[in-house]
Amino acid sequence: MIRLLKIELQKHISYKAFWLMLLFYALLLAVMIFGIPGLIDYIAEKSGEPSKFRIFKAIVFNFPDIWQNIAFVASARFFIKIVLGIIIIIIVTNEFHFLTIRSNIISGLDKKDFLVAKIELVILLSLFSTLIIFLSGLYLGFMHSASKSVFDVFGKMVFLLGYFIEIFSYLLFCMMLGIIFKRTGITFVVHFVYLIVEPILDHNLNEKFTPYLPLNAINGIIKTPNTSLIKIKSPEFNYDFQEFVSMSDVGVCLGYAALFVGLSYLILKKRDI
Amino acid sequence: MEKILSIENLNKKYGRIHAVNNLNLEINRGNVFGILGPNGSGKTTTLGIILSVINADSGAFSWFGNPNSKEDRKKIGSILEQPIFYPYLSAVKNLRIICDIKGVNYSEIERVLHIVDLFERRDSKYRTFSYGMKQRLAIAAALLGKPEVLIFDEPTNGLDPKGIAEIRELIINIARQGMTIILASHLLDEVQKTCSHVAVLKNGNKLFSGKVSDVLSISDAVELSSNNLELLSLVIKEFEGTTDVNIEKDLIVARLKAGTTIYDLNYFLIGKGIVLTHLAERKKSLENQFLELLTENE
Ligand SMILES: Nc1ncnc2c1ncn2[C@@H]1O[C@H](COP(=O)(O)OP(=O)(O)O)[C@@H](O)[C@H]1O
Ligand SMILES: [Mg+2]
Numbered sequence: 001m002i003r004l005l006k007i008e009l010q011k012h013i014s015y016k017a018f019w020l021m022l023l024f025y026a027l028l029l030a031v032m033i034f035g036i037p038g039l040i041d042y043i044a045e046k047s048g049e050p051s052k053f054r055i056f057k058a059i060v061f062n063f064p065d066i067w068q069n070i071a072f073v074a075s076a077r078f079f080i081k082i083v084l085g086i087i088i089i090i091i092v093t094n095e096f097h098f099l100t101i102r103s104n105i106i107s108g109l110d111k112k113d114f115l116v117a118k119i120e121l122v123i124l125l126s127l128f129s130t131l132i133i134f135l136s137g138l139y140l141g142f143m144h145s146a147s148k149s150v151f152d153v154f155g156k157m158v159f160l161l162g163y164f165i166e167i168f169s170y171l172l173f174c175m176m177l178g179i180i181f182k183r184t185g186i187t188f189v190v191h192f193v194y195l196i197v198e199p200i201l202d203h204n205l206n207e208k209f210t211p212y213l214p215l216n217a218i219n220g221i222i223k224t225p226n227t228s229l230i231k232i233k234s235p236e237f238n239y240d241f242q243e244f245v246s247m248s249d250v251g252v253c254l255g256y257a258a259l260f261v262g263l264s265y266l267i268l269k270k271r272d273i
Numbered sequence: 274m275e276k277i278l279s280i281e282n283l284n285k286k287y288g289r290i291h292a293v294n295n296l297n298l299e300i301n302r303g304n305v306f307g308i309l310g311p312n313g314s315g316k317t318t319t320l321g322i323i324l325s326v327i328n329a330d331s332g333a334f335s336w337f338g339n340p341n342s343k344e345d346r347k348k349i350g351s352i353l354e355q356p357i358f359y360p361y362l363s364a365v366k367n368l369r370i371i372c373d374i375k376g377v378n379y380s381e382i383e384r385v386l387h388i389v390d391l392f393e394r395r396d397s398k399y400r401t402f403s404y405g406m407k408q409r410l411a412i413a414a415a416l417l418g419k420p421e422v423l424i425f426d427e428p429t430n431g432l433d434p435k436g437i438a439e440i441r442e443l444i445i446n447i448a449r450q451g452m453t454i455i456l457a458s459h460l461l462d463e464v465q466k467t468c469s470h471v472a473v474l475k476n477g478n479k480l481f482s483g484k485v486s487d488v489l490s491i492s493d494a495v496e497l498s499s500n501n502l503e504l505l506s507l508v509i510k511e512f513e514g515t516t517d518v519n520i521e522k523d524l525i526v527a528r529l530k531a532g533t534t535i536y537d538l539n540y541f542l543i544g545k546g547i548v549l550t551h552l553a554e555r556k557k558s559l560e561n562q563f564l565e566l567l568t569e570n571e
Contacts, residue, residue, distance in 0.1 A: 103357040108347035273326040
């Protein structure tokens with residue numbers, strides 16, 4: 001396991017594009033997370049109703065709810081996590097483009113090892129992303145939260161685990177696309193087209209099935225938090241907020257993760273490299 | 274003799290193209306085995322299958338008498354079709370990855386880079402290498418960890434004459450150390466100069482396989498001539514080292530038994546007081562045979 005991860009990291013540790021993209025991702029995430037308080041202040045000033053927004057801000061960054069809020073924003077499907085997805089797509093398709101998967105196997109990896117190494121990289125990137133969320137959550141919480149008791153600080157940290165599982169599954173999805181399509185450009189196109197197609201499907205399908213669409217499933221663990229502006233503006237707005245991590249959501253998400261890995265393996269195994 | 278590789282009834286089709294057609298092959302330890310065939314004859318496909326990057330349709334192969342496993346691949350150094358490396362990594366970093374995969378100590382890197390004369394360029398990115406340097410780096414990678422078998426697929430393809438000469442010399446030097454080598458090539462010359470054994474492939478079929486020296490000795494003939502052709506033809510029949518003597522116009526063409534050299538024949542004739550006006554070896558080159566083999570099976 002460690003050996004495969006070491007091999008995998010050797011491939012990227014001197015790859016400038018990899019570090020640049022990772023840095024870009026971290027910066028984007030930080031700007032977003034740290035930009036929110038400022039943005040709220042700005043809107044508050046402009047709106048002429050600053051008190052309402054001050055309440056909103058207190059709600060958003062309050063322990064323990066902050067964990068759901070911050071994880072929800074960071075895991076949004078059209079948002080910054082796409083940068084991580086792009087990193088995985090480039091890394092996977094590079095192996096086909098440069099034929100290096102061939103030399104890996106000739107040298108003594110097997111196809112399973114190749115896949116396991118990629119999954120380990122996915123885990124590492126997911127951990128990295130979760131760590132950023134964790135640290136910025138702590139910082140913002142301690143800056144703005146009314147309550148700072150240990151109980152509240154750690155109260156809903158399970159959302160971080162949920163976030164980790166979501167991002168992990170999404171990156172496996174990108175890995176699978178890369179393995180199927182092999183070419184960087186084509187994989188990008190398929191990825192973005194599907195990102196747009198699924199919401200259209202979602203719109204047209206029976207509500208019973210929509211949670212099981214792949215992207216819905218891998219975005220389904222962290223539900224919309226009960227701190228939206230809508231809620232503030234209209235208390236009578238009726239929406240069933242889910243403020244916990246449900247095991248069935250996790251199950252569906254992990255089911256897809258397993259499917260992505262399984263398909264990737266089958267395709268690699270059947271294909272001539 | 275210890276079997277290194279055996280291939281049984283191997284088949285691979287690409288649509289209607291039968292790239293490898295019921296191939297059987299055995300390679301023993303210490304062989305320098307040439308796989309000779311024109312472009313598209315199935316050499317790379319065969320090597321791809323035995324290196325587990327191409328799935329065969331049917332048939333089997335085994336390395337070192339074992340069922341196929343990645344552990345055996347770690348004992349094989351190979352170049353398949355073209356050098357393959359991460360372009361954005363230096364030579365050393367590329368070789369480190371291969372060391373890690375094979376479980377070989379990094380200290381090997383310096384040794385192999387010296388062999389292929391790339392040590393000075395060890396920290397340059399692979400992308401900046403000329404094609405000849407890339408090919409040499411591929412050979413260096415194949416040599417990592419002193420593998421039991423080396424596989425070279427068209428190792429001189431795309432090189433200039435100087436590069437070709439260098440790589441051939443390198444292979445011959447490695448072969449001298451007793452390593453088992455499998456060399457696929459469409460160049461006769463290359464196989465003739467480097468290999469001990471050869472299999473000739475065409476359209477995925479094996480036409481012939483055997484020792485290179487056997488192939489050559491079958492058709493060795495000697496041309497002789499002297500002022501008195503009749504006397505010469507009588508005397509030469511007394512010589513025990515010939516199998517077959519024919520008179521062709523003003524030449525006598527004799528075939529020599531295995532183990533008999535032209536020196537022996539000439540020595541014998543001098544002893545009999547015959548002075549030759551012409552003495553030449555008529556070597557039917559592997560090239561002619563190769564071409565014949567290919568056309569016979571047309
Ligand atoms: N991936 C592929 N798809 C379709 N045909 C292929 C493929 N690879 C090889 N072939 C065909 O198989 C035959 C054998 O090719 P190859 O093994 O590369 O020959 P060689 O190495 O002897 O030049 C050729 O006719 C080639 O066109
Ligand atoms: Mg070839």
